[in-house]
Amino acid sequence: xxxxxxxxxxxxxxxxxxxxxxxxxxxxxxxxxxxxxxxxxxxxxxxxxxxxxxxxxxxxxxxxxxxxxxxxxxxxxxxxxxxxxxxxxxxxxxxxxxxxxxxxxxxxxxxxxxxxxxxxxxxxxxxxxxxxxxxxxxxxxxxxxxxxxxxxxxxxxxxxxxxxxxxxxxxxxxxxxxxxxxxxxxxxxxxxxxxxxxxxxxxxxxxxxxxxxxxxxxxxxxxxxxxxxxxxxxxxxxxxxxxxxxxxxxxxxxxxxxxxxxxxxxxxxxxxxxxxxxxxxxxxxxxxxxxxxxxxxxxxxxxxxxxxxxxxxxxxxxxxxxxxxxxxxxxxxxxxxxxxxxxxxxxxxxxxxxxxxxxxxxxxxxxxxxxxxxxxxxxxxxxxxxxxxxxxxxxxxxxxxxxxx
Amino acid sequence: xxxxxxxxxxxxxxxxxxxxxxxxxxxxxxxxxxxxxxxxxxxxxxxxxxxxxxxxxxxxxxxxxxxxxxxxxxxxxxxxxxxxxxxxxxxxxxxxxxxxxxxxxxxxxxxxxxxxxxxxxxxxxxxxxxxxxxxxxxxxxxxxxxxxxxxxxxxxxxxxxxxxxxxxxxxxxxxxxxxxxxxxxxxxxxxxxxxxxxxxxxxxxxxxxxxxxxxxxxxxxxxxxxxxxxxxxxxxxxxxxxxxxxxxxxxxxxxxxxxxxxxxxxxxxxxxxxxxxxxxxxxxxxxxxxxxxxxxxxxxxxxxxxxxxxxxxxxxxxxxxxxxxxxxxxxxxxxxxxxxxxxxxxxxxxxxxxxxxxxxxxxxxxxxxxxxxxxxxxxxxxxxxxxxxxxxxxxxxxxxxxxxxxxxxxxxxxxxxxxxxxxxxxxxxxxxxxxxxxxxxxx
Numbered sequence: 001x002x003x004x005x006x007x008x009x010x011x012x013x014x015x016x017x018x019x020x021x022x023x024x025x026x027x028x029x030x031x032x033x034x035x036x037x038x039x040x041x042x043x044x045x046x047x048x049x050x051x052x053x054x055x056x057x058x059x060x061x062x063x064x065x066x067x068x069x070x071x072x073x074x075x076x077x078x079x080x081x082x083x084x085x086x087x088x089x090x091x092x093x094x095x096x097x098x099x100x101x102x103x104x105x106x107x108x109x110x111x112x113x114x115x116x117x118x119x120x121x122x123x124x125x126x127x128x129x130x131x132x133x134x135x136x137x138x139x140x141x142x143x144x145x146x147x148x149x150x151x152x153x154x155x156x157x158x159x160x161x162x163x164x165x166x167x168x169x170x171x172x173x174x175x176x177x178x179x180x181x182x183x184x185x186x187x188x189x190x191x192x193x194x195x196x197x198x199x200x201x202x203x204x205x206x207x208x209x210x211x212x213x214x215x216x217x218x219x220x221x222x223x224x225x226x227x228x229x230x231x232x233x234x235x236x237x238x239x240x241x242x243x244x245x246x247x248x249x250x251x252x253x254x255x256x257x258x259x260x261x262x263x264x265x266x267x268x269x270x271x272x273x274x275x276x277x278x279x280x281x282x283x284x285x286x287x288x289x290x291x292x293x294x295x296x297x298x299x300x301x302x303x304x305x306x307x308x309x310x311x312x313x314x315x316x317x318x319x320x321x322x323x324x325x326x327x328x329x330x331x332x333x334x335x336x337x338x339x340x341x342x343x344x345x346x347x348x349x350x351x352x353x354x355x356x357x358x359x360x361x362x363x364x365x366x367x368x369x370x371x372x373x374x375x376x377x378x379x380x381x382x383x384x385x386x387x388x389x390x391x392x393x394x395x396x397x398x399x400x401x402x403x404x405x
Numbered sequence: 406x407x408x409x410x411x412x413x414x415x416x417x418x419x420x421x422x423x424x425x426x427x428x429x430x431x432x433x434x435x436x437x438x439x440x441x442x443x444x445x446x447x448x449x450x451x452x453x454x455x456x457x458x459x460x461x462x463x464x465x466x467x468x469x470x471x472x473x474x475x476x477x478x479x480x481x482x483x484x485x486x487x488x489x490x491x492x493x494x495x496x497x498x499x500x501x502x503x504x505x506x507x508x509x510x511x512x513x514x515x516x517x518x519x520x521x522x523x524x525x526x527x528x529x530x531x532x533x534x535x536x537x538x539x540x541x542x543x544x545x546x547x548x549x550x551x552x553x554x555x556x557x558x559x560x561x562x563x564x565x566x567x568x569x570x571x572x573x574x575x576x577x578x579x580x581x582x583x584x585x586x587x588x589x590x591x592x593x594x595x596x597x598x599x600x601x602x603x604x605x606x607x608x609x610x611x612x613x614x615x616x617x618x619x620x621x622x623x624x625x626x627x628x629x630x631x632x633x634x635x636x637x638x639x640x641x642x643x644x645x646x647x648x649x650x651x652x653x654x655x656x657x658x659x660x661x662x663x664x665x666x667x668x669x670x671x672x673x674x675x676x677x678x679x680x681x682x683x684x685x686x687x688x689x690x691x692x693x694x695x696x697x698x699x700x701x702x703x704x705x706x707x708x709x710x711x712x713x714x715x716x717x718x719x720x721x722x723x724x725x726x727x728x729x730x731x732x733x734x735x736x737x738x739x740x741x742x743x744x745x746x747x748x749x750x751x752x753x754x755x756x757x758x759x760x761x762x763x764x765x766x767x768x769x770x771x772x773x774x775x776x777x778x779x780x781x782x783x784x785x786x787x788x789x790x791x792x793x794x795x796x797x798x799x800x801x802x803x804x805x806x807x808x809x810x811x812x813x814x815x816x817x818x819x820x821x822x823x824x825x826x827x828x829x830x831x832x833x834x835x836x837x838x839x840x841x842x843x844x845x846x847x848x
Contacts, residue, residue, distance in 0.1 A: 016599030030671040037675065044702045051701045122445045123438035124452045138829035139822050140782040142789075143796055147822070150803075151815040344687035351789055358689055371697040378690045379682070386685040 048372070055369060063368045064089070070363055072355045074271050085364050089377060092360030096381075099277055099356065100343040106282035107342060108335075111289025118294050129290065136287035141345055144284055149276030149352045160260040162251060170249060172262070176275050179246035180268035186243040190236050197232040201225040273354035277346065285342045289335060296331035297323065329400050336393050340386050347382075357381060467819065481810040488816045491808045498802060499820075502638015502793050508630055511552040512641055518545060519648070527835065529842065542652065543615075547622055553645075555631035558623050580620070584613040634712040638793035640824075642712070646719055646784045646794065651777050653720035658727025659766075663757065665728065666735055676728070683725030688786050692718045696790045715787045723780045730772040734765035767843065774836035778829050785825075796821050 018024055052059055064086035071081050076094045079087055117129035136144070154173070157163060162170040162177070170177040208221035237244070249267025252260050262269070300323050308318040349356035358378060365374040423429075427436055439449040470486025474493075481488035492499075501509050522541040525531040550556070562575035570578045588609050595605040637645070664676030683691065695718030699709065709717075738761055746756035766773070788797030799817040802808070 013599065015597055019598050026669050030669050033669075033675070034671055047704050048701045050705065054705070120448075121438070121441065122448050122452075124449050124456075128452050128456065134830065135826065138778075138826045138833065140785040140796065140825055142785040143818060143821055143825060146796070146800060147815075147818045150800075151818055154814075155811070347687040347689045348786070348789075350689060358687070358693075362693070365693075365697065371701060375690060375694050375698055378693075379686050382687060382690065383682060383685040387681075 057369045059372070061373055063364075063370050063373070066368075068364070068367075070367070072360065074274060074355055085368070088360050088364060089357065092355055092357040093381065095354070095360075096343070096346055096349075096356040096358075099274060099281065099349065099354070100346045103278055103281040103285065103342050103346065104339050106278065107285035107289055107338070110282060110286035111338075112293055114286060114290035115293025115297070118290060119297060133287045133290050136284055137291075141280060141284045142348055142351060145276060145280040145348055145351060148279045149272065153272045153276050159262075162262070170251065170262070171275075173272070174262060174269060175272045176270040177249040177251075177262050178268050178270065179248050182245050182247050184243040184245065186240040189240045190233050190243065193233040193236040194229075197229045200228050200232070204228065271354075273349070273352050276352055277349050277354050280348075281342055281345055284345070285338055288338050288341075292331055292334045292338065293327075296327040299330045300326045333393060333397060336389055340389055343385060344382060478806075478808050478810050478813075481808070481812055484810065484812050486812065487819060488808070488810060488812050491810075491813055491816060492820050494808065495799075495802050498639060499795060499798055500640045502641060502798055503636040504632060504638070504641065505630070505636065508632060511629070515549045515552050516644075518548065519644075546652065547619060551623060551627065552629070553632065553637070553641075554634070555627075555629040556623050557626040557629070557631065560620065560624055577621075580617055584610075584617065587613060634710050637712065639798045640795045642787070642792055643781075643784050643795040645712070646716060646787055647777075647781045649716050650719040650723050650780050650784070653716075654723040654727040654776070654780070655773070657720065657724035658731050659762065661724060661728035662731040662735055665732055680725045680728050683722050684729070688719075688722050688783050689789060691722045692786060692790050694718065711790070711792060715790060715792055719780070719784065719787070723776065723783075726776050726779065727773070730769050730776050731765065733772060734767075734769035735761065737768050738765050770843065771836045771840040774832055774839070778832050778836075781828060781832070782825070795824065 049059075065084050067081075068083055068085045068088045069081050070088070072079055072088060072091050074095055075091045076098065077087075077091060079091045114129045114132055117125050118133065120126045120129070157172045159172060159174055162172045164170045168179060204224050205221055208219045208224075212218045247267055249269070250263040252263065254260070304322055304326065305318055308322040309315075313321065346356055347358040350359040350362055353359060361374045361378055365371055368374075424433075427433060440446045466486050468486075470484065472481050472484045472486065472488050472490050475481060475488075475490035480490050497506075497509075501512055504512060522537065522545055526534065526537045526541060531537075560576035561572070562579045565575055565579050565582075588606055591609040592602050592606050595602050661676050661680055664672045665680060667673050667676070692715060695714045696711065699714050699717070703709070742760055742764065743756070746760040751759065784794060785796045787794050788800065793801060799821050803814040803817045
């Protein structure tokens with residue numbers, strides 16, 4: 001009945017039936033969507049080409065080869081004002097990686113300490129950690145950065161004075177002055193000893209596991225491996241005749257006024273921009289990491305601890321063998337997210353003129369007017385970083401994810 | 406049967422003894438929570454020392470040694486505490502920026518209207534949520550826009566021949582013409598689709614009529630003095646950026662989240678690309694892009710003002726984060742809800758509007774508030790592209806020679822931190838409150 005009715009439908013009905021078909025509709029909508037998007041992009045390209053032509057800017061990355069002509073206050077590779085724009089961007093990229101890398105390490109340490117402290121049975125410690133988290137998380141990072149850089153690091157002594165910690169770390173308006181490690185011949189042996197030590201450690205761990213499975217007794221693998229990994233490089237270090245010396249920053253307290261203060265070329269000077277940015281980034285991110293760590297530990301149900309205890313594991317073993325491995329499964333994905341956030345937030349460097357990728361890129365952009373090229377370099381770097389990280393994280397997640405029935 | 410009575414067995418319970426004094430009261434609490442072991446005692450003492458070491462300078466700086474009144478920098482030049490006199494002197498600037506003094510009542514009205522509109526919306530017990538939300542999302546932005554900018558935009562129209570209609574109604578005539586064409590097209594389409602013409606026509610008419618009404622209102626001359634956005638500043642800019650970002654990011658986020666879960670590959674690809682690109686790069690680069698690249702993209706002669714460019718950047722950026730939050734809610738909905746809605750014969754949009762989104766959005770309210778907090782903190786970044794938001798205004802005023810002193814800068818930061826903290830902390834508390842409430846209703 002119904003089919004015969006459909007068959008006898010008027011042409012209008014048939015058109016309606018076709019147009020109401022979800023597949024047809026989807027196709028029509030997508031074609032329209034692509035058309036509108038394409039038209040928009042084409043329009044943008046037309047406008048941009050016209051605007052660039054009017055402003056006399058040649059599109060393309062050729063400008064990266066031209067001479068930059070500006071100085072950068074912190075560089076890990078050779079760079080002078082005569083270097084090219086490309087070199088300047090490279091220097092900025094390394095600076096971003098430096099502050100982000102150190103920031104990640106510091107934030108992790110502080111974050112884990114604070115996160116565990118929040119769960120402490122000691123009321124005062126738990127409250128202190130909670131206050132830290134609530135204060136830091138609710139104040140904009142930029143404000144914290146301004147505070148550290150403009151308020152704290154500008155109120156330290158002037159160039160001719162200093163504050164010292166342990167007689168090794170000195171701070172004044174010129175930055176943080178620390179001993180500079182100077183590598184001498186033969187240090188390669190020490191560096192080479194590290195992979196050897198790690199290989200031995202892996203071997204020991206395997207042997208320990210076999211032992212445990214065969215006899216039930218667990219050899220002190222942790223202690224042995226710690227000794228191997230720390231001990232072997234140190235042993236080599238002394239064997240080859242201590243090929244590392246420290247260049248202590250020289251400080252003149254007397255003499256002509258202009259000669260007082262830290263002597264150029266002695267020790268390692270960390271610029272205040274770096275110190276301020278590092279402080280702000282790591283303290284801020286640490287508050288978030290603390291919350292992640294707390295949530296991760298709380299996510300391991302108490303039954304796990306009780307079961308471990310009833311199997312006869314001691315508290316330390318319970319923590320190491322039962323709680324932490326399970327907590328890490330919950331902690332690591334959001335943790336990597338925070339690492340990415342820290343790296344992206346390091347672009348706030350531009351507010352205190354720390355020469356990171358965005359800051360240097362901004363200077364290049366202002367000098368050359370190559371907005372599209374510069375923004376694309378930024379996007380490529382940050383986007384690449386987050387895509388690589390999320391790819392690695394997905395692989396890792398697949399490996400450790402709970403396999404359920 | 407008689408009860409067995411023995412002189413050696415008690416026939417009543419002994420009254421329980423009070424617990425040892427060392428386990429109750431303040432002492433007991435302290436023994437349990439502060440001094441339960443040697444390590445804990447050491448930690449407690451160390452933490453106490455840390456608190457004293459931090460708190461005393463803080464109290465001295467903000468209260469005891471602070472300067473509360475004064476006319477200029479001489480009051481604070483020798484101070485070792487906060488210079489609150491400077492904050493007092495600059496407070497109007499921190500709130501309004503360079504908004505003309507005679508016109509600041511307009512900002513006040515906008516601000517108080519926001520409070521009056523928002524507070525009842527946030528208290529779950531107050532009725533008329535729908536009307537309230539409609540006021541806050543439609544009428545309020547329009548009123549705020551007219552009050553803040555002064556309104557009285559002039560639309561000249563573009564395609565009708567000059568002499569055909571008087572210049573004053575040329576744009577209106579063009580608008581009416583285009584609207585009529587669109588309604589006609591919609592009507593034609595619904596005839597083809599076999600749907601009631603009146604329904605689609607009414608919907609299109611309502612949207613176009615609403616847009617026309619908005620255009621009419623912003624073009625009316627209310628006799629308000631126009632105020633350039635370049636003169637806006639302080640808390641005003643912070644709130645404008647934050648509120649616009651929040652209001653714009655929610656619908657955009659919903660669309661992007663739906664797009665990402667769409668069955669149409671092209672739409673899905675476009676949504677995923679947009680979301681991942683926005684989330685993968687820092688906000689600063691998005692703002693830089695909005696401020697240096699957007700002018701390149703537009704045809705010659707079309708310019709956006711700086712604030713609008715920042716607003717576009719912030720709104721697009723936060724909508725990507727919002728989309729991911731909302732997608733979480735969509736994914737948390739059981740399949741049965743989708744299937745049930747489809748079985749009832751609802752169309753895609755009906756299903757989303759009436760079944761899925763109300764439940765999904767409710768699930769992720771805490772997440773949405775979390776995104777709002779992040780957005781509110783991120784508004785400070787507009788200072789980097791040269792807008793004077795609350796923080797930017799404070800940063801700029803600290804170098805003013807009238808009040809320059811060793812403590813001016815730090816006082817400004819402490820003040821800004823207190824204000825931002827109050828905003829963000831109350832938002833996060835509200836999110837926590839909602840989370841508890843929703844949890845209860847689901848159980």
